[in-house]
Amino acid sequence: xxxxxxxxxxxxxxxxxxxxxxxxxxxxxxxxxxxxxxxxxxxxxxxxxxxxxxxxxxxxxxxxxxxxxxxxxxxxxxxxxxxxxxxxxxxxxxxxxxxxxxxxxxxxxxxxxxxxxxxxxxxxxxxxxxxxxxxxxxxxxxxxxxxxxxxxxxxxxxxxxxxxxxxxxxxxxxxxxxxxxxxxxxxxxxxxxxxxxxxxxxxxxxxxxxxxxxxxxxxxxxxxxxxxxxxxxxxxxxxxxxxxxxxxxxxxxxxxxxxxxxxxxxxxxxxxxxxxxx
Amino acid sequence: xxxxxxxxxxxxxxxxxxxxxxxxxxxxxxxxxxxxxxxxxxxxxxxxxxxxxxxxxxxxxxxxxxxxxxxxxxxxxxxxxxxxxxxxxxxxxxxxxxxxxxxxxxxxxxxxxxxxxxxxxxxxxxxxxxxxxxxxxxxxxxxxxxxxxxxxxxxxxxxxxxxxxxxxxxxxxxxxxxxxxxxxxxxxxxxxxxxxxxxxxxxxxxxxxxxxxxxxxxxxxxxxxxxxxxxxxxxxxxxxxxxxxxxxxxxxxxxxxxxxxxxxxxxxxxxxxxxxxxxxxxxxxxxxxxxxxxxxxxxxxxxxxxxxxxxxxxxxxxxxxxxxxxxxxxxxxxxxxxxxxxxxxxxxxxxxxxxxxxxxxxxxxxxxxxxxxxxxxxxxxxxxxxxxxxxxxxxxxxxxxxxxxxxxxxxxxxxxxxxxxxxxxxxxxxxxxxxxx
Amino acid sequence: xxxxxxxxxxxxxxxxxxxxxxxxxxxxxxxxxxxxxxxxxxxxxxxxxxxxxxxxxxxxxxxxxxxxxxxxxxxxxxxxxxxxxxxxxxxxxxxxxxxxxxxxxxxxxxxxxxxxxxxxxxxxxxxxxxxxxxxxxxxxxxxxxxxxxxxxxxxxxxxxxxxxxxxxxxxxxxxxxxxxxxxxxxxxxxxxxxxxxxxxxxxxxxxxxxxxxxxxxxxxxxxxxxxx
Numbered sequence: 001x002x003x004x005x006x007x008x009x010x011x012x013x014x015x016x017x018x019x020x021x022x023x024x025x026x027x028x029x030x031x032x033x034x035x036x037x038x039x040x041x042x043x044x045x046x047x048x049x050x051x052x053x054x055x056x057x058x059x060x061x062x063x064x065x066x067x068x069x070x071x072x073x074x075x076x077x078x079x080x081x082x083x084x085x086x087x088x089x090x091x092x093x094x095x096x097x098x099x100x101x102x103x104x105x106x107x108x109x110x111x112x113x114x115x116x117x118x119x120x121x122x123x124x125x126x127x128x129x130x131x132x133x134x135x136x137x138x139x140x141x142x143x144x145x146x147x148x149x150x151x152x153x154x155x156x157x158x159x160x161x162x163x164x165x166x167x168x169x170x171x172x173x174x175x176x177x178x179x180x181x182x183x184x185x186x187x188x189x190x191x192x193x194x195x196x197x198x199x200x201x202x203x204x205x206x207x208x209x210x211x212x213x214x215x216x217x218x219x220x221x222x223x224x225x226x227x228x229x230x231x232x233x234x235x236x237x238x239x240x241x242x243x244x245x246x247x248x249x250x251x252x253x254x255x256x257x258x259x260x261x262x263x264x265x266x267x268x269x270x271x272x273x274x275x276x277x278x
Numbered sequence: 279x280x281x282x283x284x285x286x287x288x289x290x291x292x293x294x295x296x297x298x299x300x301x302x303x304x305x306x307x308x309x310x311x312x313x314x315x316x317x318x319x320x321x322x323x324x325x326x327x328x329x330x331x332x333x334x335x336x337x338x339x340x341x342x343x344x345x346x347x348x349x350x351x352x353x354x355x356x357x358x359x360x361x362x363x364x365x366x367x368x369x370x371x372x373x374x375x376x377x378x379x380x381x382x383x384x385x386x387x388x389x390x391x392x393x394x395x396x397x398x399x400x401x402x403x404x405x406x407x408x409x410x411x412x413x414x415x416x417x418x419x420x421x422x423x424x425x426x427x428x429x430x431x432x433x434x435x436x437x438x439x440x441x442x443x444x445x446x447x448x449x450x451x452x453x454x455x456x457x458x459x460x461x462x463x464x465x466x467x468x469x470x471x472x473x474x475x476x477x478x479x480x481x482x483x484x485x486x487x488x489x490x491x492x493x494x495x496x497x498x499x500x501x502x503x504x505x506x507x508x509x510x511x512x513x514x515x516x517x518x519x520x521x522x523x524x525x526x527x528x529x530x531x532x533x534x535x536x537x538x539x540x541x542x543x544x545x546x547x548x549x550x551x552x553x554x555x556x557x558x559x560x561x562x563x564x565x566x567x568x569x570x571x572x573x574x575x576x577x578x579x580x581x582x583x584x585x586x587x588x589x590x591x592x593x594x595x596x597x598x599x600x601x602x603x604x605x606x607x608x609x610x611x612x613x614x615x616x617x618x619x620x621x622x623x624x625x626x627x628x629x630x631x632x633x634x635x636x637x638x639x640x641x642x643x644x645x646x647x648x649x650x651x652x653x654x655x656x657x658x659x660x661x662x663x664x665x666x667x668x669x670x671x672x673x674x675x676x677x678x679x680x681x682x683x684x685x686x687x688x689x690x691x692x693x694x695x696x697x698x699x700x701x702x703x704x705x706x707x708x709x710x711x712x713x714x715x
Numbered sequence: 716x717x718x719x720x721x722x723x724x725x726x727x728x729x730x731x732x733x734x735x736x737x738x739x740x741x742x743x744x745x746x747x748x749x750x751x752x753x754x755x756x757x758x759x760x761x762x763x764x765x766x767x768x769x770x771x772x773x774x775x776x777x778x779x780x781x782x783x784x785x786x787x788x789x790x791x792x793x794x795x796x797x798x799x800x801x802x803x804x805x806x807x808x809x810x811x812x813x814x815x816x817x818x819x820x821x822x823x824x825x826x827x828x829x830x831x832x833x834x835x836x837x838x839x840x841x842x843x844x845x846x847x848x849x850x851x852x853x854x855x856x857x858x859x860x861x862x863x864x865x866x867x868x869x870x871x872x873x874x875x876x877x878x879x880x881x882x883x884x885x886x887x888x889x890x891x892x893x894x895x896x897x898x899x900x901x902x903x904x905x906x907x908x909x910x911x912x913x914x915x916x917x918x919x920x921x922x923x924x925x926x927x928x929x930x931x932x933x934x935x936x937x938x939x940x941x942x943x
Contacts, residue, residue: 020494022494022495022526022537022538023526024526024527024538024541049497051497051498051541051545053498053541053544053545054378055375055527056373056374056375056376056377056378056379057374057377061541063498063538063541065494065495065496065497065537065538067496101374101377111367112363112364112366112367112368113367113372113374116367116368244374245374248530249374249375251530254526254530255526256525256526256537295819295823296816296819296820296823297812297815297816297819298804298812298815298816298819460718463808468801468804468805473804474804477804477805477807477808478807478812480807480808481807481808481811481812485808486718486808487805487807487808488720489722491722492720492722492723502718502720503720503721504718504719504720505719505720505721505723505724505902505903506719506902509718
């Protein structure tokens, strides 16, 4: 168990002023079986009334609209979270999971949508073959997930700016490189091709200055996190912000506005383990 | 009884042209408006037959509404194994974004268009449920007014139920679910194939016709941009499909739509008619289960029949489909509209074998149906009465109560023997007379 | 009453303008045609060139056909009536199917006239349809603002065309007066400086006798500026 404090700041700069800017943010952590949010808040600028809602996936939403022209849009979220990835298992994990899509209609199993291919995480023939081969030695969903995570880590090179938010799993797989989003999409697609439910997770981790993305797979009893970018199971240094079938379901920031501006984004993330702050 | 009416067909069509009764179609990328040919020979449904049909339609739509509420809520029907989750959630019309949202009054399908045919055996069969944005109610509405004008005798001597109150019926539904504010009909715009209908229904229901750019969401409320002052919208009868409704919830590539419309909907500040996500219940794969929904939710015996349908997913059905594929129509549930529909008798033996192999490989992807030989209606073409295949789209409205509009859109095929009644294929429409005794 | 968005206000204004453009242009074309019968030499095209008809043809039949029916020519009456229709159909919830039907009929009548062996005779139906449309709007459209916006559009278009063609200049004060009686009641912002300049120009003691080409040019700019 760890007590983590976090500060997550994103600033968008528009090359020309934009107006009538509607936005949806998923910048605050939610409660999960392994994560309890003690305190969290978001400050959005320019100042505007913000509605707090929950989406179909159980993610927290911050929703608003800025009518007046502005060339800067920023949000800062801060909070304190207790994370305990190791000690919650089985029945408890299932009961603690909130939201309508948390579990399948039959109880402990995963919701069927996570086993079906989705827009960004669908396997092609090459990926299906790759998944078969890479998991040949493994037995059981969790062991398969670890084998596949390792294979993805070997197969893909971490390279920035070769992919973007519209890159699909099969494109990234063919390219052989990408960022954490691509690693996650590829692993999800591979798991689903073997019938293992998997979902996409956005979040923050200790020691990284940007947001991160990883994967949760369902082992038949509960969701377990695995990070193909670092090729390791998630531990108490990970804070979950949102999840969905793939990136498109759970973007941290999305907006629609009037004005043909280019935008630059600056992101700063700091996650501290309270125990190491002594 | 309609012989005198038929002689006025050209004049009625002239008047329909005057009123701009048209549908739009894109050909080679160019938008054109076409008149929808009207045949004055009506479909006539006897009072008793209608009463049975009406009960069946209300029952079916009530069950479909109950299913949608359950599917996006407790999922009891799936837990009970009546609808396999493989079918329920594999449908492309199922939208997880709508999970946990309960629409005002719990109604999902407010305006349902149920497509039926009358078999040679005299039974009505449901071919398709349209729970998203069924269109076509406006055409018979205009035609009826004109027919009455040119043939007083027929209308005086025949007890035909009035159908000209569709606008008021629609308004009652909008008012029943309105969350405070004006009623709006949201159209994708002037170049949509059903634009005439959108604008006509707005006029008849006293609603404001709006394009997406005329609406915006702030503080979880939907507003219409009035030039004088913004006005709250309490109910929106949207005539654009789910994926274009809200770019911040569904397709982010969509350039139309109303950003954050779903936030006003989640907050129960606006009713969306029909509810987003209804595609999960009018899917080809789900159709098979509708009679079971009637039994499950209402505890009643289904009044209306489906065309006999087989799911290769079930071993018994698989065996039947393998033995009888050449006389069945096979539908790929993953494909939308008229795509992925194959008549076994039109395939070469090799192609049929290939299809059977695909069915065995992916049984969940297909359904198979008996081909219904449906009745022709007399149609006045080229100065004589000729038989043409015709279907019926019945409109079922769910507000305070579920009601059936005592009329409907009867479409007929242009060519003799053809089963294609689609307006874009050159077919026309007829008025549908429901007799009152 | 109903709600009017900025888009609908714009459609109402342009509906009025295009209907009036069809009507006045058509009258002007017919009178020019008539004059041309007597003067086959010289400038028989009259001021139609001012409206953008500079078809090179020397064949009067071809020329007048172009003015009337060539939709590719944005000055033709067929084009103007199509544009009126394009605006009208977006307004069904405001002005009603009955009003729109007359716009539809005018479009149909122009198409029928084009196919006719006596087009100018058959164009009478277009005049009739347009007059019926105006009557229908007056009688049928319950929304005061909507009705008055259409009428303001009609007035603006008349001011513009009459000035452009130096045609019936003596009617400009009357038309400006009509506009003045409505413009503050429609709830639509307008440019007061331009409006005042139009009033000053057409109510000047020497108008229209003292109107010069330059003065009319300046007046056109002010007319165009009222609703911009």
